[in-house]
Amino acid sequence: MITATTPSSDAEQKYFKPLYLSLLFIMGLTGFGQMPIFKRYYIADIPGLGWLADFYVTHYIHYVGAIILFGFFVYATVVYFGLMRKQFRLSWAAYVRIVLLTLIAVTGIFRVLKNLPDVVFSPLFTMAIDISHLAFMMFLMIFGIIFMISKKGWLTLVKK
Amino acid sequence: MPNEISRRSFIKGSLAAAGATCAAQVPLPASAKTKNGQELATLIDIRKCIGCEACVEACRDVNDFKYPQPEKPFPKMVPKRVKVADWSDEEGREVRDRLTPYNWLSIQWATVQVNGEEMELSFPRRCMHCQNPPCADLCPWGAARKLENGITVIHADICMGGKKCQVVCPWDIPQRQTGVGLYLDILPSLAGNGVMYKCDRCYNRIAEGEMPACIEECPEDVQIIGPRDEIVAEAHRLEKEEGVTIYGETENGGTNTLYVSPVPFETLNQAISKGPGQPHFDQVADQMAHADNLAKAMLIAPFAGLAAAVGRVYQASKKIGDKAGETS
Numbered sequence: 001m002i003t004a005t006t007p008s009s010d011a012e013q014k015y016f017k018p019l020y021l022s023l024l025f026i027m028g029l030t031g032f033g034q035m036p037i038f039k040r041y042y043i044a045d046i047p048g049l050g051w052l053a054d055f056y057v058t059h060y061i062h063y064v065g066a067i068i069l070f071g072f073f074v075y076a077t078v079v080y081f082g083l084m085r086k087q088f089r090l091s092w093a094a095y096v097r098i099v100l101l102t103l104i105a106v107t108g109i110f111r112v113l114k115n116l117p118d119v120v121f122s123p124l125f126t127m128a129i130d131i132s133h134l135a136f137m138m139f140l141m142i143f144g145i146i147f148m149i150s151k152k153g154w155l156t157l158v159k160k
Numbered sequence: 161m162p163n164e165i166s167r168r169s170f171i172k173g174s175l176a177a178a179g180a181t182c183a184a185q186v187p188l189p190a191s192a193k194t195k196n197g198q199e200l201a202t203l204i205d206i207r208k209c210i211g212c213e214a215c216v217e218a219c220r221d222v223n224d225f226k227y228p229q230p231e232k233p234f235p236k237m238v239p240k241r242v243k244v245a246d247w248s249d250e251e252g253r254e255v256r257d258r259l260t261p262y263n264w265l266s267i268q269w270a271t272v273q274v275n276g277e278e279m280e281l282s283f284p285r286r287c288m289h290c291q292n293p294p295c296a297d298l299c300p301w302g303a304a305r306k307l308e309n310g311i312t313v314i315h316a317d318i319c320m321g322g323k324k325c326q327v328v329c330p331w332d333i334p335q336r337q338t339g340v341g342l343y344l345d346i347l348p349s350l351a352g353n354g355v356m357y358k359c360d361r362c363y364n365r366i367a368e369g370e371m372p373a374c375i376e377e378c379p380e381d382v383q384i385i386g387p388r389d390e391i392v393a394e395a396h397r398l399e400k401e402e403g404v405t406i407y408g409e410t411e412n413g414g415t416n417t418l419y420v421s422p423v424p425f426e427t428l429n430q431a432i433s434k435g436p437g438q439p440h441f442d443q444v445a446d447q448m449a450h451a452d453n454l455a456k457a458m459l460i461a462p463f464a465g466l467a468a469a470v471g472r473v474y475q476a477s478k479k480i481g482d483k484a485g486e487t488s
Binding site for chain 2 (some may be wrong): 009018034035036037040041042045056057059060062063066067070071072073074075076077078079082083109112113114115116117118120123126127130131150
């Protein structure tokens with residue numbers, strides 16, 4: 001609820017969710033596309049989805065998605081504290097999502113670092129990054145489905 | 161293998177990964193360390209090679225213990241379109257004219273004109289050991305990895321045989337053997353298809369202060385090995401003083417295998433047999449350049465988000481301030 005003396009966050013309330021879900025979908029799709037499964041399981045045979053079997057294309061899109069996500073996360077954080085905090089509190093479901101998103105982002109950053117020339121991580125650390133990045137994304141998907149079914153959103157109205 | 165990772169330690173590693181990603185770094189294998197911190201590169205002088213295959217035999221001898229010992233019958237693959245790759249029978253193991261899981265180095269032949277005379281050239285082909293290897297960067301499991309000394313290895317205990325490394329390799333180097341590896345213990349029919357194999361430049365011998373077998377056994381000293389700067393300098397010297405052309409210095413952003421040839425590599429490329437297990441000599445752009453450029457953009461993205469958000473909050477607050485001014 002917006003009061004006359006409170007800055008409006010209508011635009012954010014309208015566009016954050018579809019943008020967040022779209023980005024997450026693309027990141028999930030291109031992330032899973034890093035494993036050689038889409039060609040094996042005929043998904044890339046579906047007209048229009050052939051690009052899912054091109055590892056360089058999915059990798060490129062995954063990176064571009066990460067760039068947008070990083071900008072979006074910072075934007076959302078600042079706007080929440082600047083415009084929305086007086087009307088809304090983060091729900092516990094939001095904290096679960098934030099923790100998982102942070103872990104995905106951190107492991108993703110390490111993965112990006114590893115892909116730079118002259119950056120070499122130890123074998124086990126590399127494996128830990130790869131598997132944990134995938135695992136955290138799976139957890140986010142599982143919790144996302146649970147929260148969607150149980151209607152646990154990101155924000156709760158502040159009771160006055 | 162250095163820092164041996166058994167299947168048990170793989171599972172332990174996976175659990176640790178899920179729980180504590182930022183766990184203390186595991187020390188690098190000894191083979192990953194060089195005295196001066198530089199990557200090691202090799203220089204292959206095509207003019208010296210006589211095609212005797214001593215390097216091929218030496219490679220097979222010293223790496224025999226790393227070769228796959230597949231379990232048969234192979235798991236039924238699902239879906240049926242997934243083909244097994246089997247080089248493990250006697251005939252397959254004896255193949256020497258291409259790269260296979262049992263032959264990590266092969267000799268290519270080319271008939272070319274040198275100074276107006278027809279000449280037959282031969283040269284060893286194997287993994288180029290890229291400075292920024294796409295196989296290691298894009299391996300979804302971390303099975304393919306680059307060591308600090310510039311060697312790219314595929315860890316047979318971790319590899320699932322998905323063949324992604326071969327698909328993203330500009331030279332299609334890694335070769336698959338079905339019926340061996342981690343996939344047999346997970347979902348053998350549904351995920352994975354064996355293990356990918358390729359030249360590991362005898363990293364275990366280098367770790368013990370020995371030379372790679374192909375270099376040690378070559379009767380003509382076709383290859384030399386050393387810090388990359390020195391190898392590149394030597395290639396340039398040969399280019400300047402003897403008129404050879406260089407391959408590998410800039411291909412795919414730079415590799416740790418350089419070739420020098422008496423004829424342009426374009427000519428050589430046209431004269432060789434190319435196909436599965438028979439790499440080309442095409443010019444190759446840096447396959448991972450996009451990742452390097454986009455990584456820089458990732459640094460800027462949070463600041464762009466911050467600037468946009470601060471502007472948004474400022475505008476919204478100003479609007480409220482203006483409204484309050486109008487009503488008072």
